[in-house]
Amino acid sequence: MKYYLLFLVFGLVSLNVCSQTTISGTVRQQNGGSLPGVSIYLQGTYDGVSSDTSGCFSFKTSKTGKFVVMVTFIGYEPFAKEIELTGAPVELAVELKETFNQLTAVTITAGTFAAGDRKQANILTPLDMITTAGAEGDVYGALQTLPGTTTNGESGKLFVKGGDSEESKTFIDGSLVYAPYSSAAPNMSVRGRFNPFMFKGTIFSTGGYSAEYGQALSSVLLLNTNDMPTEEQLDLSFMSVGLGVAGTKLWKTGAATATLSYNNLAPYMWVVPQNYHWVRYPENTEGAFSLRQKTGKAGMFKLYSSYGNSRYTIGQEDLNQERKSYDYALSNDNYFLNASWKSNLGQKWTIASAASFTNNKDDVGYDTISFNKLLRGAHVKNVFSHQFSDRIKLRFGAEFFTKTYSQKYLTSVNSIINDYTNNTVSGFAEAELYASAKFVTRLGTRVEYSDYLHRANLVPRISAAFKVTKSSQFSLAYGWFYQDPSDDYLLYTDKLDYERADHYTLSYQTSQNDRTFRAEIYYKDYKGLAKLNDDAFYLPASYSNTGDGYATGLDVFWRDKKTIKNGDYWVSYSYIDTKRDYRDYPIEAIPGFASKHNFAAVYKHWFGGIRSYFSANLKYSSPRVYNNPNSEIFNGEHTKPYRSVDVSWSFLYRQNIIIYAAVTNIFGFEQGYGYSFASSKNSDGVYRSSPIIPGADRFFLVACFITLTRKGEANQIDKIE
Amino acid sequence: MKKIILSIAILLTALTGMSQSKEFATAMGEALSQYANCKTIDDFQALGNRFSLIANAEKTEWLPFYYHAHCYIIMSFIEPADSVKKDSYLDIAEQSITKMIELAPKESEVYALQSLLYSARLIVNPMERGQEYSALSAQSVGTALGMDANNPRAKFIKLQNDMGTAQFFGKDPKEYCPQASELLANWDNYKVKSPLYPSWGKNQVAEIVAGCK
Numbered sequence: 001m002k003y004y005l006l007f008l009v010f011g012l013v014s015l016n017v018c019s020q021t022t023i024s025g026t027v028r029q030q031n032g033g034s035l036p037g038v039s040i041y042l043q044g045t046y047d048g049v050s051s052d053t054s055g056c057f058s059f060k061t062s063k064t065g066k067f068v069v070m071v072t073f074i075g076y077e078p079f080a081k082e083i084e085l086t087g088a089p090v091e092l093a094v095e096l097k098e099t100f101n102q103l104t105a106v107t108i109t110a111g112t113f114a115a116g117d118r119k120q121a122n123i124l125t126p127l128d129m130i131t132t133a134g135a136e137g138d139v140y141g142a143l144q145t146l147p148g149t150t151t152n153g154e155s156g157k158l159f160v161k162g163g164d165s166e167e168s169k170t171f172i173d174g175s176l177v178y179a180p181y182s183s184a185a186p187n188m189s190v191r192g193r194f195n196p197f198m199f200k201g202t203i204f205s206t207g208g209y210s211a212e213y214g215q216a217l218s219s220v221l222l223l224n225t226n227d228m229p230t231e232e233q234l235d236l237s238f239m240s241v242g243l244g245v246a247g248t249k250l251w252k253t254g255a256a257t258a259t260l261s262y263n264n265l266a267p268y269m270w271v272v273p274q275n276y277h278w279v280r281y282p283e284n285t286e287g288a289f290s291l292r293q294k295t296g297k298a299g300m301f302k303l304y305s306s307y308g309n310s311r312y313t314i315g316q317e318d319l320n321q322e323r324k325s326y327d328y329a330l331s332n333d334n335y336f337l338n339a340s341w342k343s344n345l346g347q348k349w350t351i352a353s354a355a356s357f358t359n360n361k362d363d364v365g366y367d368t369i370s371f372n373k374l375l376r377g378a379h380v381k382n383v384f385s386h387q388f389s390d391r392i393k394l395r396f397g398a399e400f401f402t403k404t405y406s407q408k409y410l411t412s413v414n415s416i417i418n419d420y421t422n423n424t425v426s427g428f429a430e431a432e433l434y435a436s437a438k439f440v441t442r443l444g445t446r447v448e449y450s451d452y453l454h455r456a457n458l459v460p461r462i463s464a465a466f467k468v469t470k471s472s473q474f475s476l477a478y479g480w481f482y483q484d485p486s487d488d489y490l491l492y493t494d495k496l497d498y499e500r501a502d503h504y505t506l507s508y509q510t511s512q513n514d515r516t517f518r519a520e521i522y523y524k525d526y527k528g529l530a531k532l533n534d535d536a537f538y539l540p541a542s543y544s545n546t547g548d549g550y551a552t553g554l555d556v557f558w559r560d561k562k563t564i565k566n567g568d569y570w571v572s573y574s575y576i577d578t579k580r581d582y583r584d585y586p587i588e589a590i591p592g593f594a595s596k597h598n599f600a601a602v603y604k605h606w607f608g609g610i611r612s613y614f615s616a617n618l619k620y621s622s623p624r625v626y627n628n629p630n631s632e633i634f635n636g637e638h639t640k641p642y643r644s645v646d647v648s649w650s651f652l653y654r655q656n657i658i659i660y661a662a663v664t665n666i667f668g669f670e671q672g673y674g675y676s677f678a679s680s681k682n683s684d685g686v687y688r689s690s691p692i693i694p695g696a697d698r699f700f701l702v703a704c705f706i707t708l709t710r711k712g713e714a715n716q717i718d719k720i721e
Numbered sequence: 722m723k724k725i726i727l728s729i730a731i732l733l734t735a736l737t738g739m740s741q742s743k744e745f746a747t748a749m750g751e752a753l754s755q756y757a758n759c760k761t762i763d764d765f766q767a768l769g770n771r772f773s774l775i776a777n778a779e780k781t782e783w784l785p786f787y788y789h790a791h792c793y794i795i796m797s798f799i800e801p802a803d804s805v806k807k808d809s810y811l812d813i814a815e816q817s818i819t820k821m822i823e824l825a826p827k828e829s830e831v832y833a834l835q836s837l838l839y840s841a842r843l844i845v846n847p848m849e850r851g852q853e854y855s856a857l858s859a860q861s862v863g864t865a866l867g868m869d870a871n872n873p874r875a876k877f878i879k880l881q882n883d884m885g886t887a888q889f890f891g892k893d894p895k896e897y898c899p900q901a902s903e904l905l906a907n908w909d910n911y912k913v914k915s916p917l918y919p920s921w922g923k924n925q926v927a928e929i930v931a932g933c934k
Binding site for chain 1: 744745748763766767770771773774775777778803804809813848849853856857860886889890891
């Protein structure tokens with residue numbers, strides 16, 4: 001009995017050891033060569049091996065019965081096959097299919113420059129946005145080194161691919177920023193309101209953008225703010241133009257940051273001579289608050305709120321009266337609120353909601369006239385996204401915009417008030433279909449209805465991209481883009497229709513070994529542009545949608561992060577050919593904001609020995625046109641070409657102290673942005689004029705940024721003291 | 722008779738149970754011994770695959786995930802130039818580290834390895850990632866030391882981070898030499914919880930001490 005039991009026990013044990021099955025074979029790609037380093041194993045067991053350099057494998061197992069052979073490798077769909085282990089050898093010829101990897105799959109890049117996550121298609125990084133922003137810390141300044149843009153020094157706004165600055169819109173975390181630029185007197189440059197350090201991702205779309213966005217004939221700028229800060233800190237900024245302080249507090253599931261800044265250019269302008277006659281130097285006060293709160297497992301709620309006031313008074317020549325100048329006093333109050341929430345709903349759905357509110361007021365006094373402009377707007381939006389499978393994604397959403405714009409003129413004799421309110425409701429749906437990792441299509445449609453215009457529009461937006469080789473791809477985009485006519489026109493009439501632009505874009509991009517080349521050609525067909533046909537701007541009948549135009553061009557971009565050690569540069573060139581008949585143009589003509597040739601080069605270098613980061617931008621735009629009313633030819637005169645070399649130097653003095661110096665237009669190239677003319681002829685029958693020039697040839701900035709944290713080395717704090 | 726059947730049943734379950742954890746111990750031990758033979762990226766990838774296999778077979782053990790991530794982090798250090806490849810190896814390591822933290826949230830070694838991952842991410846692009854990842858690496862190693870103030874690997878990673886920072890700011894990293902010598906002298910005093918637990922690092926500290934002289 002004992003022996004029988006012993007035999008039973010040993011027999012059972014030995015059953016596991018005696019019969020061995022050999023499993024062998026080869027692994028190859030679906031349409032290609034062998035795959036080494038692939039893992040082949042029996043599911044749930046330790047028996048397995050990696051394939052060799054020829055893709056061959058062989059291993060033995062003592063298991064018997066039904067088992068599943070698993071073959072897995074990164075970048076490929078796993079292979080599973082049930083086999084019966086009986087001792088007889090098993091031969092497998094395995095073919096693995098490439099899986100879908102979001103990071104390396106083809107992405108639609110037509111008309112898009114993205115800075116942010118590590119997708120292969122992204123050409124810029126968040127640090128690029130910060131370091132190219134130049135001395136003014138202006139996001140829009142950084143964008144003007146990219147192809148498709150023209151720098152208009154007297155404006156400072158974005159002019160994209162032959163389009164006016166109103167044709168570009170800015171969105172932060174999905175919601176519209178009604179007043180993205182600071183306010184300025186006529187022919188004085190503005191800058192963006194937002195600090196480039198706030199953003200972790202930027203998508204600058206110069207045409208053919210998604211159905212999710214509308215009301216921009218030329219481009220949209222999508223800015224995504226940073227997620228959670230990593231530590232509690234106090235940031236102090238000391239600059240030649242002002243001071244700033246920001247404090248960040250962190251808790252387990254969220255963070256809050258409060259910022260306060262005060263800028264006054266008086267000391268700076270007292271030292272550096274200016275071309276303008278300042279009566280009251282520019283002064284700006286701003287406070288902001290931001291909140292991050294994680295919700296649930298994967299949700300994030302973000303809130304940003306800011307209030308700022310800017311003011312200055314400048315003396316400007318009155319061209320309509322000899323030897324007279326008046327003071328132009330401007331005070332701007334801007335309140336901005338923006339909130340967003342993103343979360344997952346189950347495995348395959350995500351929801352993103354966004355809302356914004358803007359209240360932007362300009363109070364202007366010049367001569368005996370007092371004038372104020374109020375822009376109040378709100379935007380609410382909700383987008384759902386559903387991932388049907390790895391390859392099919394559907395996004396759809398709805399949004400509501402409301403905007404009130406009012407202008408008030410008060411002279412000593414009368415007061416004129418004009419305002420209008422427009423509510424727009426829109427919806428969109430868009431499907432992204434990956435036929436393979438090499439070919440993707442995006443089909444979308446958007447519908448809008450405006451209650452002020454009593455009009456609706458419906459548009460298609462189609463784009464596609466296909467990879468020709470592992471590192472290069474073609475991308476194309478086609479769509480219709482509608483936009484409400486300018487606020488200045490809608491104040492006086494509600495009988496206008498939407499303006500429209502149809503975009504055709506084809507782009508080629510190749511990226512290898514930290515070098516990227518990109519070329520893009522496009523055609524924009526403008527229809528229904530709003531026109532003012534008469535001097536009587538206050539009569540609705542003076543306006544019509546009979547304007548039209550076209551813009552076509554070629555953009556070329558080359559970036560090389562590799563050739564020069566510790567150096568990184570990019571070069572961009574745009575050729576723009578455009579003509580339009582819009583606003584008060586008497587005929588179709590080249591518009592004043594476009595230049596034919598636009599060139600920019602950006603170079604950055606890291607000097608490790610002195611812990612310094614040096615950056616230089618070179619910008620050139622060929623002469624633009626402007627109109628001289630003394631001439632028969634409309635828009636027949638040319639400005640000077642725009643040339644500027646801006647440099648900046650950042651020195652990491654300590655781990656938490658950065659010293660920064662920057663100069664805009666270091667060589668002092670003389671800029672000439674044309675002339676402004678009197679509105680009526682003088683006694684000699686001539687329209688008087690004065691040149692439009694920048695406030696100063698050069699702009700200098702010196703700053704010191706200090707970050708204090710509680711964690712980290714105790715001796716950090718010692719060293720500051 | 723019942724007693725005999727019962728004892729057979731117990732013996733059989735003990736045998737199979739033992740063979741499972743025995744199989745785990747054997748497979749782990751065999752794989753760990755392979756470390757000495759690994760030199761190239763392909764070697765470490767094959768070894769990493771072995772650990773991944775063990776991890777999938779066991780599902781509740783954090784140790785195979787640890788070594789799988791460790792292999793892929795080493796691969797990112799060996800990879801000479803291609804930053805896209807480096808990041809892709811670190812992505813795989815990061816997946817294993819996430820699973821590891823779920824399985825063993827109170828284990829000091831887990832956070833020490835996470836801190837090594839963050840340092841590896843920083844090295845891929847120090848200009849862009851310096852600020853973010855040095856803070857994250859410091860936080861993780863702080864957590865690791867908080868759970869086990871004597872963990873020599875956590876101490877080593879902190880030492881390496883500190884010396885790297887000092888060097889970057891033009892300060893003499895040699896001021897950390899006494900710490901390195903002390904760490905090396907006390908290395909063997911630390912008792913690992915099992916022969917399968919991570920025990921690497923002594924050679925690296927010895928190299929630092931040699932560089933100090």
